[in-house]
Amino acid sequence: MTQQQRKALDELVRQGPLDVGGDIAEQRVIFHEMLSATPVPDDVSAKRGELGGVPVVTVETPGTDPSVAVLYFHSGAYVLGSAADCVGLAAEVSRRVGARAVSVDYRLAPEHPFPAALDDAVAAYRALLDEGVPSTKIALVGESAGGGLVAATLVALKDADLPQPSSAVVFSPWADLTVSGASMTGKADLDPLLTPEGLRIRARDYIGEHDPATPLASPIFADLTGLPPLLIQVGSHEILLDDAVRLASRAADHNVAVELQVWPEVPHIFQGCGALLDDADRALLAVSAFIKRNWLT
Template identity: 75%
Template sequence: MFYLETHPWKGSSMTQQQRLALDELLRHGPLDVGGDVAEQRAIFHGMIASTPLPEDVTARPDELGGVPVVVVETPDLDPSRVILYFHGGAYALGSAPDSVGLASDIARRVRARAISVDYRLAPEDPFPAAVDDAVAAYRALLGQGVPAARIAFVGESAGGGLVAAVLVALKDSALPQPASAAVFSPWADLTVSGTSISSKEKLDPALTPEALRTRARDYLGHHDPAAPLASPIYADLSGLPPLLIQVGSHEILLDDAIRLTARAASDDVPVELQVWPEVPHVFQSFAAILDDADQALNAAAAFIRHNWRD
């Protein structure tokens, strides 16, 4: 099954004001994804830390298979169900602690635990370190007795591409697939060759082609950027679980989402693509100020709940 959903234009002045305000916020923000790694990690962390977590969210460090993780819990959850979460940051920025805000928002809507994986980052630990860490964490979660049928993967940006790559790696390792996977604005082509890389460049307030190419070089080292576990749009996706892909129309990674969807559909994966108009990269992070983000997270939660296999 392949399902494409382009969300209808909602032309209220309030909605349009929200989109414009978010665009301005990102255009004039301090983050430069392609800049000095140490500086940008600190800036990224500071931006995340400036928004306090809700008081009813708990986050504690742990480890799975030797990989650091953060376990995120919200009230009224079903502890037998787990969202395994993969943060974004172009494989060089971000962390599991930085992801708690968005991970907890999803977990609350799904009523499940979230476990965010603190996979190793480039350039210190290049490809395939992130994939190896993700597989190790998932294998350990299964080893704790959590059934694959009660696990869903969620990832944003590079974490979204990592989700798809890890699903392929699980298939190659004959490990059971999770119940479903939802990815937001996935970076799924490290050749940085999608049409939207140039056609959406002026509209994208968060990412630039140069930044992605810089981070791709850091992550890949001497590896082929079209390797299936680096760029899953070039992988055989057959046998993967139901997949939801959400993307904004104002981002240079729009074509990554479209091509990942097409590849999945060609390989007989149940896949849904939701394109949200006039919103930027990982717009779901801004549910507090953007109605589109709130609706997208509700749709992702409904998808995950629908696809539990028990």
């Protein structure tokens, strides 16, 4: 059944209208419509607010523990998406982990290029600490560009002498804005959603005049020493496969406790496809187990 599910999902994604490298205004509308097409369960609470002056959406599900928090970063290649758009997947993480998910509405490029998104991420984390949530009770989770932003945020927190969270989880991280990974070409025919050309366009929008290999934009080039335990999940059919593998290797080289899970024949951010794919639930259960065992007392 799983093999049939993977094939059906691949065909569905290929028929979608999203063009990550296309006109930004048009693609923002398409991205929003795609992510909002699946209704959020009735037992999910999503409230808009601010954290450190940054807009956020706080997502809660029944039985969440108020003493712990997941700081969540959405996908969209740094130019698309919003905190509200990713409520569905943030809620699934919240439900399994038993913690509220605070989804950060970081500023988007090209209107707000690097390091605006990173500044917002650090400000939100710092504000969570200021509210009295200990770093040992915070986990960072991010999808795609949000996954790369998680890794970059951890490095920025270290540079700012702020305490690291208990753990971090990244789904299909875009961690190399030079778009130089071998899978960019090796998996191009298999990836039903992303293209290297589209990512190069969006990288220029985000990075502006900076070097795309800047470590705080492309964390595979950063010193990852001192980062918390890291879980990386990626699909074997993604052009971002090599970003995930190299990020895991870089973390291991710098003595970070890292787990890399490569899920066969699944598309980008497959974790959000629970209605169509059993692998999505299995992956999220692995995320929950990872985060829970790294909460520190």
